[in-house]
Every structure is written in structure tokens, then in C-alpha cells.
Amino acid sequence: MPLYPDNIKSKLPGIGVNIFSKMSALSKKYGAINLSQGFPDFGVSPHLVSLVNHYMSIGFNQYAPMEGVLKLREAISTKVQALYSAKYEAETEITITAGGTQAIYSAITAFITEGDEVIIFTPAYDCYAPAVELNGGKPIYVQLKDPYYNVDWSEVKKVMTRRTKMIVINTPHNPTGAVLSSQDMVELERLTSGTDIIILSDEVYEHILFDGYEHQSVARFPKLAERSLLIYSFGKTLHATGWKIGYVLGAKNLMKEFRKVHQFQVFAVNHPIQHALADFISNEKNYKQISSVYEQKRDFFLDALKSSRFKFSPTPGTYFQLLDYSTITDENDVKFAERLTKEFKVSAIPVSVFYHRSLDKKMLRFCFAKQEETLAAATEILKNI
Ligand code: GLN
Numbered sequence: 001m002p003l004y005p006d007n008i009k010s011k012l013p014g015i016g017v018n019i020f021s022k023m024s025a026l027s028k029k030y031g032a033i034n035l036s037q038g039f040p041d042f043g044v045s046p047h048l049v050s051l052v053n054h055y056m057s058i059g060f061n062q063y064a065p066m067e068g069v070l071k072l073r074e075a076i077s078t079k080v081q082a083l084y085s086a087k088y089e090a091e092t093e094i095t096i097t098a099g100g101t102q103a104i105y106s107a108i109t110a111f112i113t114e115g116d117e118v119i120i121f122t123p124a125y126d127c128y129a130p131a132v133e134l135n136g137g138k139p140i141y142v143q144l145k146d147p148y149y150n151v152d153w154s155e156v157k158k159v160m161t162r163r164t165k166m167i168v169i170n171t172p173h174n175p176t177g178a179v180l181s182s183q184d185m186v187e188l189e190r191l192t193s194g195t196d197i198i199i200l201s202d203e204v205y206e207h208i209l210f211d212g213y214e215h216q217s218v219a220r221f222p223k224l225a226e227r228s229l230l231i232y233s234f235g236k237t238l239h240a241t242g243w244k245i246g247y248v249l250g251a252k253n254l255m256k257e258f259r260k261v262h263q264f265q266v267f268a269v270n271h272p273i274q275h276a277l278a279d280f281i282s283n284e285k286n287y288k289q290i291s292s293v294y295e296q297k298r299d300f301f302l303d304a305l306k307s308s309r310f311k312f313s314p315t316p317g318t319y320f321q322l323l324d325y326s327t328i329t330d331e332n333d334v335k336f337a338e339r340l341t342k343e344f345k346v347s348a349i350p351v352s353v354f355y356h357r358s359l360d361k362k363m364l365r366f367c368f369a370k371q372e373e374t375l376a377a378a379t380e381i382l383k384n385i
Contacts, residue, residue, distance in 0.1 A: 011134055018126055019353045026338065027347035033378045036337075036347040038174070038319060040239040040369040045286070048238060051276035064271035066263050068096025068247070072278040076247055079281055083206075086219035092252045095259055096274055098266045099244040100204045100233040105131045107200050107229045107248065108166070110261040112137040116165035119156060123149075123354030125174045125202065137165070141356050147313065149178035153187040160191070167192070170202040171216065172209060172317025175354050175365040179209060179317045182216050189224045198254065199224060204233035204246065207287050209317040210295040219249065226251055229258060234277055237287050239369070243273055294319050294368070297375065301368040304379035319369035322351065326362040328385055333360050340364070344385060346378050 016022075023036035067073070073090035080088050088094050097103040104127055112118060114136035120128050122141050129139040140159050145152050156167070169188070171180040192199065201218040209215055218228045229250040235241035248258060280286050301321060302314055310323040329336060333350035341347040348364035368375060 012130055015130060019349055020126075023337065023341070023347050023349055026341050030342050030345060032341045032345040032347045033374060033381070034347050035366040035368070035370065035378055036341075036349045038367045038369065039241045040319075041374055042239060042369075042371050044238060044240045045280070048240075048276060048280045048286075051279050052273055055272035055275040060272040060275055062271065064096075064268045064274055066268050067259055068094070068269060069271070069274040069278060072096060072274045072281075073247075075278045075281050076249075079284070079287075080219055080249065082284065083215075084217045084219035086217075086222070086225060088219075088249045089252070093249060093255050095248045095255060095262060096269045097246050097248055097262065098269050099235060100202065100231050100246045101127050102244075102262075102266060103229075103231045103246050103248045104128065104200065104202060106261045106265050107231070107258055108132055108137070109135055109265075110257045111198055111254075112165060115163060117161060117163040119159060119164060119167040121151060121169070121173075122356060122359075123175055123351055124168070124356075125170060126354065128168050128200075129356065138163075139356070140164070143355075143359075144173075144176065144178065149173065149176040151180070151184055151187075153184070153191060157191055160195075160197075164195070164197055166198045166200055168200045168202065169218075172205040174205065174318055175320055175349065175351055176322060177315030177318045177320050179213050180216055182220075185216050185218065185221045185224060189221055192227060193223065197227065199228040200231070201228050202231045204231060204236045205318040206232060207237050207290045208294050208319055209291055210298060211314070211316060213316050215317075227254075229254055237290060238277075238280070243270065245269055245273055245277065297368045297370070297372075300372060301366070301375050301379060304376065305382060308379075308383045309385065310382065319367055320365050321368055322363050322365055323348075323382075324361075324363055330362075333362060333364060336362075337364055340385075344381050346381050 020037040027034040073094040076094050077090045108131040112135040116137040117140045118132045118137050120139045122143050132139050142155050206215045218224050233246040309327045312323050315321045333352050337350040348366045351363040352358045352360045
């Protein structure tokens with residue numbers, strides 16, 4: 001096709017195809033074991049699939065309500081109350097979204113305008129900063145502290161200005177797996193008290209924590225919750241990343257603005273799946289056992305790597321494990337990730353892509369949401385590098 005006159009001014013000049021698409025494509029091309037993009041390689045509950053089929057076959061095939069199916073929002077309200085002792089009204093404080101990424105984009109679009117500053121912790125999941133920039137805002141980066149990727153709240157305090165409109169937190173954290181403690185939440189509450197800062201709390205891995213850690217949702221901290229939008233993902237919790245369904249919690253005044261944007265970005269979300277999810281999550285067993293399933297996988301993965309040259313500390317949450325390869329090579333992490341895929345046939349995500357200045361700490365992120373045989377095959381290779 002002839003090219004449109006070459007005067008297109010990109011709104012995201014520094015951005016190419018995201019790293020997950022890139023590494024998954026490279027992995028496929030070279031027939032590698034794909035531990036890069038985060039998605040499980042095992043099935044969704046057959047019961048859940050049969051519920052989806054059921055709701056399709058009885059005719060829930062037209063638009064769902066804009067804010068989501070009420071029955072699902074009620075089930076979420078009950079779940080959140082049971083987990084975090086917080087009351088979110090199904091009618092006005094919960095919205096179903098097309099996954100976490102859309103929820104984050106809509107939330108940022110609803111509140112960020114020209115000149116607003118948004119504090120983002122690095123390494124950071126890739127979708128926050130572009131959403132801020134597309135809305136005219138300015139990301140302000142604060143680096144998490146080695147070796148456990150903790151937040152230094154005194155640094156946050158230093159970068160807070162009159163223009164700080166939002167702080168994005170992510171616990172458990174992608175890509176590092178770090179989890180925020182209740183003390184962190186108290187600090188954040190103290191820092192933001194008396195300001196009009198909004199907290200965007202990405203909690204999509206809320207059900208994947210190990211070693212006795214408990215998820216410190218913003219919802220547990222009423223003063224913080226008042227100023228927060230909380231983001232969740234059924235894809236992560238129910239191993240169905242391809243369904244692209246999640247939800248947002250937030251006080252009525254915030255949710256009103258969120259929905260104004262949501263309705264024009266997606267209007268409404270997949271209808272039959274929402275009915276199926278409402279039934280499925282009404283049984284808490286369907287999400288409470290997930291941590292132990294993934295903890296076993298993490299332990300299996302790390303056990304097999306004990307004798308390898310990779311260094312690590314076991315991830316406290318998410319289904320990602322960082323491995324330090326500095327004793328193997330000096331190559332930068334992007335190059336090493338490519339070589340690992342092409343030569344050794346295992347793929348992972350280079351962590352430098354999650355830093356705004358591509359900080360290379362010789363770390364790769366591996367997704368262990370895989371069947372044992374996949375992990376066994378991958379670790380067999382990694383052990384011998
Ligand atoms: N959240 C997934 C990950 O971290 C990827 C999602 C995506 O591919 N955009 O790997």
C-alpha cells in the first residue's frame with residue numbers, strides 16, 4: 001500500500017513492539033521453551049469452561065451492561081469483603097473491565113491531564129508510563145532498592161510536588177515478585193494524607209503469594225482506599241489470560257470518572273464469561289488454592305536450578321522468578337535473552353526493559369506458571385549453561 005505522506009508525528013516515539021510479544025514471537029521462531037511472556041501452559045478449570053458454554057447456549061450473547069454484570073459485581077463485593085474486610089458497593093464501586101491493562105489505561109486516562117506527574121517505581125510493568133504520556137502526564141521514576149526491591153519512602157517524599165497527581169503501586173510486583181508490607185501501606189497512607197493524590201494499585205497477582213506472606217491490599221487500609229483505584233485480573237487468578245477480563249474497585253466519586261472513560265474505550269465486556277465467573281468465584285476454593293499450586297511450581301523450578309550458575313532469591317509472589325546470570329556472561333540482558341532463546345532454546349524477559357533508562361543488572365525474568373514437564377525441560381537446559 002502506498003505510504004501516507006511521511007509526516008506522522010508519533011505520540012510514542014520511543015516505543016516499539018512490547019517485549020512480551022517480541023520474546024514470544026522469537027521463542028516460537030526458534031522452537032524455544034517459552035518462559036518469557038507470563039501465561040500458564042495448563043488448562044482452565046473444565047467446570048468454568050462448561051459454565052461459559054452454558055451461558056452462551058442459553059443466550060447471553062448480546063452486550064453486557066456497561067459497568068459489568070451485576071451478579072458478578074455482587075460476587076466480587078462479597079469476595080473483597082471476605083478477603084480484606086472492605087465494603088465495595090456492587091452498584092457504584094466495582095466495574096468489570098477487559099483485563100488489567102485496560103483498567104489501568106482507563107484509570108490513568110480518567111485522571112491524568114497535561115503536566116500531571118505520576119510516580120512510578122522501577123523496574124515497572126510496561127503499560128504504566130505510556131498511558132501516562134499519552135495523556136500528557138509525566139512519569140516520575142523512583143527506583144526500588146536492592147536486593148529485595150523495597151520502596152524507600154523517603155525518596156518518594158522527595159519527588160512529590162504540587163503536580164503529583166497519582167502514585168502507581170504494584171503488589172505482588174511484576175517483574176520482581178516483591179510484595180509490599182502493611183508497614184509500606186501505612187507509610188503511603190501517611191505520605192499522601194492531606195494531598196489529593198490518587199493511588200493506582202495494581203494487584204493483579206493478589207492470589208499468588210508464597211512463604212506465608214499475606215497480600216496487603218490497599219482495600220485493607222480505609223484511609224488509603226478512599227483515594228485509590230484497585231486493579232484485578234481474572235486472567236491471572238484463573239489461568240485464563242486469553243479471556244481478558246478483570247475489574248476495578250474504587251470509591252463512588254472516582255468510579256464515576258473511571259466509567260466515563262471505560263464506556264468509550266470498551267463500552268462493555270464479554271457477556272457470557274461474566275455470568276460464568278459470577279458462579280465460579282462464589283466458591284472461594286476456586287481462587288484460594290492458587291498460591292499453593294504456584295508455590296510448588298516455584299520450588300520445583302528453583303530446586304532444579306540449585307546446581308546451576310544462576311543466582312536467585314526465591315520470589316515472594318507472582319509467577320515470575322528473577323535469575324541473576326552475572327557469573328555466566330557479561331553480555332547485556334537483552335542480548336543474553338536473545339541468545340538464550342536462539343542457542344539454548346529457553347526464553348525469558350530481560351529486566352532492563354522495565355527500567356526507563358534500560359538499567360542492565362544481568363537479570364532475566366522467568367515465568368514458572370508451567371506444567372512440571374515444561375519446567376523440567378527448561379531447567380535441564382539452564383542447569384548446563
Ligand atoms: N503480564 C504478562 C507478563 O508480564 C504479559 C502481558 C502482555 O503480554 N502484555 O508477562
